[in-house]
Amino acid sequence: MAYALSVAAGENRNGGTDAALGAPFGRSAVLPVDSVSVVTNALIEVAPRVARIAVLVSVSVYLANVAVAFGLVEKIAGLSRLLTGPANLPDEVGTAILTTTASTTAGYSMLADLRESGYLDDEATLIAVVMNTFFGFAQHVFTYYIPVLIPILGVHVGVLYVSSRALISLAITLVGILAGALLLSEANVDEDVQLDPDALDDDEQTPKERLLAAWERTRPTLRRLVPRLVVVYTLVTLLVGQYDITSITGSADPLVALVGLPAAAVPVIAVYTLDTTSGAATIAPLLGDVFTPRQAVATLLLGGIISFAVSTFKRSIPFQYGIWGAEFGTKVIVVNTALKIVFISLTVVVLLAI
Numbered sequence: 001m002a003y004a005l006s007v008a009a010g011e012n013r014n015g016g017t018d019a020a021l022g023a024p025f026g027r028s029a030v031l032p033v034d035s036v037s038v039v040t041n042a043l044i045e046v047a048p049r050v051a052r053i054a055v056l057v058s059v060s061v062y063l064a065n066v067a068v069a070f071g072l073v074e075k076i077a078g079l080s081r082l083l084t085g086p087a088n089l090p091d092e093v094g095t096a097i098l099t100t101t102a103s104t105t106a107g108y109s110m111l112a113d114l115r116e117s118g119y120l121d122d123e124a125t126l127i128a129v130v131m132n133t134f135f136g137f138a139q140h141v142f143t144y145y146i147p148v149l150i151p152i153l154g155v156h157v158g159v160l161y162v163s164s165r166a167l168i169s170l171a172i173t174l175v176g177i178l179a180g181a182l183l184l185s186e187a188n189v190d191e192d193v194q195l196d197p198d199a200l201d202d203d204e205q206t207p208k209e210r211l212l213a214a215w216e217r218t219r220p221t222l223r224r225l226v227p228r229l230v231v232v233y234t235l236v237t238l239l240v241g242q243y244d245i246t247s248i249t250g251s252a253d254p255l256v257a258l259v260g261l262p263a264a265a266v267p268v269i270a271v272y273t274l275d276t277t278s279g280a281a282t283i284a285p286l287l288g289d290v291f292t293p294r295q296a297v298a299t300l301l302l303g304g305i306i307s308f309a310v311s312t313f314k315r316s317i318p319f320q321y322g323i324w325g326a327e328f329g330t331k332v333i334v335v336n337t338a339l340k341i342v343f344i345s346l347t348v349v350v351l352l353a354i
Contacts, residue, residue, distance in 0.1 A: 089120075116220070268283045
């Protein structure tokens with residue numbers, strides 16, 4: 001999930017927050033002023049982000065239902081049927097996957113609506129999420145990789161890095177299609193819960209009535225998604241503000257030694273973990289003298305593996321839990337992370353072997 005929904009790490013404001021734990025029995029446990037301040041600051045920090053995402057989710061889910069109500073999905077189904085057909089998934093999933101190229105949040109919101117309504121079961125939804133990977137990556141090719149990263153790294157290293165990331169994402173998407181072909185059937189999709197444009201035609205519904213029907217189908221999903229977004233983003237903002245989760249970068253030392261990269265790869269990976277652009281800028285002056293092009297790409301890819309621990313807390317948990325809820329969101333995070341680690345590791349091995 002290449003979309004940048006980062007939760008900014010705030011300053012450590014922990015001061016006397018454990019005082020309430022020592023309140024004697026029989027006396028009201030009143031939160032210390034510092035604790036109230038921390039929570040208040042977290043709410044202030046997270047409010048604009050949650051509001052923006054909530055609006056985008058609401059609009060995306062509603063427009064998806066409008067597209068179904070007016071039969072637009074059938075008109076564009078041919079573009080996505082090459083994906084959904086082999087994977088035994090309906091056309092609406094293909095529409096959501098293609099939408100991810102424009103907006104990760106919009107694409108995921110559409111899939112969440114299909115699952116929340118009961119149209120897709122968990123297995124079908126998880127496979128659709130895996131298939132989403134390449135299209136989530138493609139969203140950032142023209143907005144970040146080409147205009148920002150390639151100029152920093154140079155054409156040779158930059159194109160090699162972006163191509164490696166593209167192949168990793170494509171491989172994961174192909175795994176999703178193969179999994180759908182092997183594991184899914186009509187039993188994983190409940191056609192009865194989806195809006196049927198033909199049924200609306202039989203009722204001779206006006207455009208206004210179709211828009212209202214789409215809203216009636218959207219509203220229950222929003223009632224579940226938006227409160228989750230508020231709670232999860234607030235909790236993660238509090239957590240990131242209180243703990244130094246970037247200390248995980250210490251694990252880069254043995255990893256670098258294991259694959260045989262120069263010692264200079266360790267600080268590069270550490271910086272990359274905090275910020276992708278800064279990591280690229282750190283390694284750029286060392287190209288040719290310290291790092292070969294393949295070593296440089298392998299270092300940046302390893303930085304991606306190390307940064308998963310940080311990005312899981314700062315981005316994946318609030319986004320995935322907010323969209324799916326804790327139980328299914330955990331499954332999405334585990335599957336996505338496992339597949340990325342496997343294919344990134346294989347790519348690093350190939351780069352350093354040739």
